[in-house]
Structures are given as C-alpha cells and as structure tokens.
Amino acid sequence: MTDPISVLTLFLFNIIVYNIPLLYGTVGEILTEKSGSLNLGVEGTMAVGAMFGYLAGSLSNSMLLGLLVSMVAAGLCGLLFSVLTVTLQANQNVTGLTITTFGLGLYFFIGKGMGANWPAMQDSPSLVNGFAPVEIPGLSAIPVVGKALFSHSGMVYLAIVIAVAVWWYLKYTKVGLRLRAIGENPGAADSVGVNIVLYKYIHLIAGSAIMGLGGFYMALNMGGSFEGSNCWVNGYGWIAVALVIFANWNAVAAILGTLVFGFFNTLQVYSGSLASAFPEGLGWLSAVPPHLYMALPFLITAIVLVVSSIRNKRESSGQPSALGTNYFREDR
C-alpha cells in the first residue's frame, strides 16, 4: 500500500522535474518571437544544446562547461537562423524546420558515432553533483510543498530566474522596448535609428542559447544515456512553440503555462498510482483510457489555440504584428 501523501508529493515534484525544459524552450522562443522572428527550430536547437552540452560537461567533468557549451552550441543554431533569415532573407518557417531537421540529424549522428565511447553520467561527478537537488533551507522542510517546489536541481531555479529576467527585460528596459518595436513594426524602429540587424542577431542567438539550456537539462534528467531511437528532447521543442501562444508571449505567464502542461503530461504517468492512493476522490482516474492522457497535452494546445484566436484583440494579444516576416529596408 503506497502512502497517499508521498504519491501526491512525487506527482507534484515530477510535474516540475520533467517539464521545466519546456520553460527554457518557451522563454527562448518568446525572446526570439518578440523580435519578430518565428524560429520553428526549437526542437533541433534543444537537441544540439543537449548533445554538445552533455558531451562537453561529461568529458571534461565540469558542470559549468556543460552549461556554457550547451548555450554556445544552441546559440550557433540561432546564429545560423539569423544569417539565413536576417542577412539572406530566407523564409523563416522553412529555415526553422531546416534547423530542427539539421539539429536532430546532428544529434543522432554524433550520438551513434560515439558508439562504445559514449560517456556515462556517473563517471563525471561534477555533472551528478551539479544536477543534484538543492534544498532551499527552511522552505524545503514544509510538508508536500517543500519537496514539490523547493528541493530541485539548480537548473530548475535558473529557469525561473531566466523567465522573470526576460519578462522584466522586455517590459521595463529601453532595449526591450526597441526589440518589441522591431517585432511590431520594423519600419518604425528603423526610421528612428534602431539597428535592426544587430538587435535581431543578438536576441535570436540569446533566445536559442536559452533553448539549449533546456536541452542540456533534459540530457542530465535522462541520466545521460543515449538511445539510438529516441531523442532526449522528444517533441518538447514543439510544445514550447505552442506554449508561447498559450503564455501570450509573456515570459512569466510561461511559468504558469509550463505547470499546466506539466500537470497533464505527468498525470499520464501517475494516473494509476493517484487512483490507487486516493480511491475515493480520484479512483475514476484509472477508468479513463490511458490514450486520453497521452492526447491531453495536445488537446489542451488545440483548445488554447482556439481560445487565443478568439481572444485575439489588439489590446490583450502579445503577438508581435510583424511576426514571421523579414525586414528589408529598401522594400517598396
């Protein structure tokens, strides 16, 4: 007989553990899209960040290097996207899809190429320790909530910090104001002397770097074991693209969006144990066909897309008007 409280705690704990990478992807994409660029390469960018970050971190036995390399590698994907769409004016949708294909291809190419030389995570204590839960003194002692919210890996807190920082940066700094202007009306920003190319490059690269951290997290969360059939990122990049809409391009709302998605995502795994732990209240969970749980996150995405398109009033919508279009000054 499982202890109901510990089941519930584990359920809440895992919502965060397994879904926080979504927040990295979403916040990175928000920063990208606010500059007016739609980068559909989140999945591939996260995969590249995961692969290079993990290899660098485990081979050098340095958590810090892993973090840095995951950002740099993913940032290079952002640079590639920038060169193609900003400088060469390529179509953003196609370029983004290309980056996803390219990123996943690179991921499997390197992973399989390593073969028997694949480094195990246990062999690099720096990664193991670096990813180990950090219990926040005092708060983590609270029953249920303490374990669920305040005893996570440092990278979980880092994601929250980045989300809040990006929100503040976009809303309350002049650089953020200019970036939003580029996303809304690049012609207007250009006419008052904002360097559009520079702003786009910087923020597209920064956004991709944040996505890369999400990939790195997923690698470590999977214990660094490479499987030839499945990528660590496993479709999270795509959910992040949808979450951007769910969060209405607001990085703080993305935290909430991550938790909502995470809730249903995790319910899929825990429905059985929740049902047996709380037979009176949640017994019906086991009667729900498991396929519905698998479909739930995607159903929610669909519902969110419908709701947000109905709600799509200019005052409340955070969608940049010029999203997905390239800017060329001499366009007539």
Next chain:
Amino acid sequence: MASTYAVEMQDICKSFGSVKANSNVSLNVREGEILALLGENGSGKTTLMNMLSGIYRPDSGSIYVNGQQVSIHAPEDAKRLGIGMVHQHFKLVDNFTAADNIWLGEKEGGPVLRRSRYDRIDEMARKFGFEIDSRKRVYNMAVSEKQTLEIVKVLCYGARIIILDEPTAVLTVQETEKLFSVLRKMKAEGHSIIIITHKLNEVLEISDRVTILRKGEYITTVDTASTNEQELTEWMVGRKVDLNIQRPVVEKTRPLLEIRDLTIRSDEGAVAIDHVSFYIRGGEILGVAGIAGCGQKELCEAIAGLRPIEQGQMIHKGDNIVGLSPKEILDKGISMSFIPEDRLGMGLAPSLSITDNMLLKSYRQSNGPFVDRKRGREEARRVIEELEIVTPSTETPVRRLSGGNVQKVLLGREIKAGPNVIVTAYPVRGLDINSSYAIYDILNQQKQSGVGILFVGEDLDVMMALCDKIMVLCHGKMMGVVHADKTTKEELGLMMTGSLDLSHKYEDKPAGIARDTLFKEAEQ
C-alpha cells in the same frame, strides 16, 4: 562650396534594377523656408526624400547639410544631421503609447523605462506647441493625431529639416488648415520644410518655392509667387492638360438602387453604417465623402453582398437584394471596384496575369470543366486597347503594372460585364493627373450610357467637379446629400467632421429618400 542652404542635393541618381527612379536630380532648401516637391506618382519624389532620410542610398551624387558634404547611410545618420521625415504611411508602432513611440529613438533617459518618460514627452510636446496624450495608444488615435505625433517625434529628435510626404492626403479641409498653420509656425522658428505633394492648390498656398520632378528627372525650381496652376501642371505632366473635369448632363432615370435605413456592423462589431438612406439614379454619379474609415468600406461591401447587414433594405430596380449572394447581385448588374490603401488588396490577384484576372469574373460563362483562356485573352486585349493600359502583354502579372494601369484593369473588368450600377471606391487613389483623368472619362462614359455610379472618393475638389450629388458620412451617420455644384468645400468639411447636419434640412423630404421611389407600398 559656400552655401547658405540648409540642405542641398546635387545630381542625385538612384536606380531600382533597371528602373531609374532619380537621374541627376538637384534640390535645395534654405533655412526658414517651405519647399514643395511636386510631381506625378512615380516621378521619384518619395525616393529622393528617402535618400535624405537614410532609407535608400543614392547611387551617385552629393548631399550637403549646412554647407558640409555628408553621407547618409542609415536613418540614424539623418537623425544625427537633424533631418526628420514624416512618412506617408506613418512609421508608428500601433500598440505602443505615444510616448513609447518617441522614446524608442531617444538617446537619453537611461536604460530602464520609468513612468517619468510620459511627463517628459508631454513637456517636450508642449515646448513645441503641441498637445498630445502621451499615454494614448496609437491604434486609438485618429489619423490627424498620428500625424501630430509623427511631427512631435521628429522635433523631439532635434530635427531642423522636416520632410512631409503627402501629409494632407488623409486630412479633412479643416485639419489641413491646422497643419498648414503649424508648418508656418515651424518655418517662422527657422525650420526648413520640404513638403511632397501633387495637389497644386496646396503648393500655391503653403510653399515659398517649388521643385518639380517628372519621371525621375529634375525639371525646374520656381518661386511660388511667380507661377500658377496651369504652368505647374505643364511642367509636371510635360504637356498642356485641361484641368477641368467634365460633368456631362444626362437624362436621369428613376432610382436604380435605393438604400433605406441601412445599418451595418464593422469587423470589430461597432456600428459602421448607422441608419443610412440614399438612392442612385441611372445617369448620375453620387459621391460619398467622409474621413477615412467612416463606413465607406462596409457600405460598399454590403451593397456587393460581401457583408451581412444588421437592418434596412436595399432595393435594386424594385427587387430586394438583401441576403442575396455576391454572384446573384453581380448578375443583377451591380459591380463593385474597391481600391484599398494598398491598391492591390481587393478585386485583383496581383500575381496572376491580366487574362487570369479577367477570367476570375467570367470563368462561369465557359462550358465544361476547363477555363476558356482564349476568350479571356481576347477580353484582356480589348480592355487593354479601350482603356489604353500600358503593359508588355496580356500575360504580365498585374503587380508588375504601375498603379494607374492596375486600377484601369480593375475598372475595365467591371465595366466589361455591362453593369447598371457601379460602386467604385477610391478609383484614383494614388494616381497621377493623367491616369486620374482617364478614369474620370471612363466613369463619365458609363454615366452617359445610363449607369448609376456610387463614387467613394477622397479629394473634395474632384468630387465637386465630377459628381452630381455628394453624400457625406460622419462616423457612419449620413450628414446629408448636397448638389455638387451648389456646395462648398467648407460646407463639406464641416459635414465630414459632424458639425453640420443637413439630413433634415427640408421638412417635407428627408435626405436620401427619393420622391419617385420604386419601393413597393408594403415595404415602406
């Protein structure tokens, strides 16, 4: 080169691909002077000014600011040199506040946004003699407010040389007067102003000197005081032009199309047309005047069957057309040509050829599942011939044609169907004098053959010369119908802003309801 000019441009050349937009154009402005830059559409006025404001770079030629040779590579350079441009399509971020639109380009004030920026912008605007609501968002602003904001913006960046691209195109008569007094005040303060326009009366009213361009070439510069409309037109067009618009008198028939108590909602759900009644007779042109966005678009769409109506009746030759599909309305002989602001948005498929665009309307007449391309090509050839459309072939994509020719294609196709009512909105929008007059001639021909025409227009001078009657709309309400030859611009202007309501001028006959109506008794 010792120069007393605030700005001097010498021998400027600029090409786009094989098209020469400017060749060897020169221009200069003194301090405290208003220079009008006059020319037809496509004569390179905006291109020239875009080179001054850093949007384009000249291929060759030199620019001097206060006697110093400068090179302007980007808008930032222009800003630093004190050159500010108010573009025809405002460069504003719609969902930002007024203050943030200015703050964007402000160098000072620190990296963090503070509430105090609103007060600072308010204060700056007041210093320049403007009242703006710095917290108001741009999408809530009227056109004239946006323009004011643009002017305040360039002044805030310290511009001494201000370029205005067709600033009066979107303003009412009263608003234009207000703008001109602002310009005069700025001139008195020592600013140099370049105003781009193709309206001759405005050139004569506001400017000190005029520089004229034609087809990208510099023609001449004259003192405004020593010239007149006729002379300016000849320079601009390159030959003598009869500036009078004909208004043939035609025997009028009983009302063809009657609109009674019509109410329509806009896409946003607001009331766009509010209990409006009017009628069109055969052989008459009814003008519709009003500030942009006063329900003109919704009205046209409703008549063409593209927009559901809230209430009211639309009677065509005694038959109710409310609720009919666009095709059924078309079959009754009501055709619509709407020229939106971007000119290609409605009615034509820009990437298709002229032939294909003709076929869009006539494909149903061919038998079987295949398109009769041969007949379409013939139709296209006939329209090209009749309307003197300049195009390499019938297979040229419509977007490659110049604006005037695009509009002729659209109008030509509508006329070809042999309609008895033509609804046309902004048919000369953005056209130069030559093309405009060609379009007026086409409309007059149709009128003489007994067609009733609803003409939604912008330029009051034109409407007063071309139309028989003018109906004025203000925020969707009808302010009255006046005879074009008996009204004045001032009267129309007052009606457009809603300060004069003539809809109940005559006790016995409310405006817009015909005495010899074709309404059946039961419907009344």
